[in-house]
Amino acid sequence: MLTELEKKIISLIQGDIAITQRPYLEIAENLGIPEEALLDTLKDLCKRGVIRRFGATIRHQKSGFKANAMTAWKVDEDRVDEVGKKMASFKEVSHCYRRNPSDEWPYNLYTMIHARDEELCRETARTMSEAASVDTYKLLFSRRELKKTSMKYFPTS
Amino acid sequence: MPSMDDTDRTIMNRIQSDFPITSRPYLAIADDLGLSEKEIIKRLARLKESKIIRRIGGNFVPEKLGFVSTLCAAKVEENKIDRFASIVNRYHGVTHNYQRDSEFNIWFTFIAPSMEEIEKNLENISQETGIKKILNLPATKVYKIKAHFDL
Numbered sequence: 001m002l003t004e005l006e007k008k009i010i011s012l013i014q015g016d017i018a019i020t021q022r023p024y025l026e027i028a029e030n031l032g033i034p035e036e037a038l039l040d041t042l043k044d045l046c047k048r049g050v051i052r053r054f055g056a057t058i059r060h061q062k063s064g065f066k067a068n069a070m071t072a073w074k075v076d077e078d079r080v081d082e083v084g085k086k087m088a089s090f091k092e093v094s095h096c097y098r099r100n101p102s103d104e105w106p107y108n109l110y111t112m113i114h115a116r117d118e119e120l121c122r123e124t125a126r127t128m129s130e131a132a133s134v135d136t137y138k139l140l141f142s143r144r145e146l147k148k149t150s151m152k153y154f155p156t157s
Numbered sequence: 158m159p160s161m162d163d164t165d166r167t168i169m170n171r172i173q174s175d176f177p178i179t180s181r182p183y184l185a186i187a188d189d190l191g192l193s194e195k196e197i198i199k200r201l202a203r204l205k206e207s208k209i210i211r212r213i214g215g216n217f218v219p220e221k222l223g224f225v226s227t228l229c230a231a232k233v234e235e236n237k238i239d240r241f242a243s244i245v246n247r248y249h250g251v252t253h254n255y256q257r258d259s260e261f262n263i264w265f266t267f268i269a270p271s272m273e274e275i276e277k278n279l280e281n282i283s284q285e286t287g288i289k290k291i292l293n294l295p296a297t298k299v300y301k302i303k304a305h306f307d308l
Contacts, residue, residue, distance in 0.1 A: 013215040019201045042178045053216040055176040088301035098298035105292055140257035146242040147254035151268050153222055
């Protein structure tokens, strides 16, 4: 599990690292620890897989990936691993998950497809559908962003 | 739209998934790419300013921090969407919320210390908004999470 110091460090690096010469020094001073100790802890959190990715997050809409379609697929349960892996191999796919289906929503595999426009998203979905032999699927384009933030773990205030 | 040149793209590709954890990270990037630290800082500040970069920092696996996460979907009539969204968005564990074109038209992610807490929150949301149909769809298997885009 996490130590109290690790939680404090996480609460500070879940925000935004400063674009200055010594961004980590600033954070370490905030915590009252040596910069070296902060760097070691961060590397350790990466190694343990607690930090999945450490880096810059881009706004797709501003970077040329204007369209995204959450695509829900109805896959035979005994093929879901095979299909999930195949779909994950597409470079246009950023996320691929299995989720339980329900009576009113029978889909059990979800992919997030990114492309320059909606038609290209549709085209990619068609290609995926043929490649994985899955005919029943639905593209859900986002019409409006109602909220987009990062999770605030272990808030200090 | 603010533009990126080839150098911007090279820098962005370098730092999306592997930002240096070292005393002077921008100097490390500069050395890698044969640029100056000053140039890297200037360009990144501009990319941040023009909102191409949302943020630079850590992204976590909720489960490794003792949290659970899920995707929820609701059927909400058009004229009730704004109110529903404002109530759902009050929860700080709701990090993403989109209106999508489908019978289930509101899709949001929920992170919390336990699934019981999420279920309780969903019940409260149902009661407060009168929206009965909210699906709770936690991932049972992850085949891919990627947040690196070749620019």
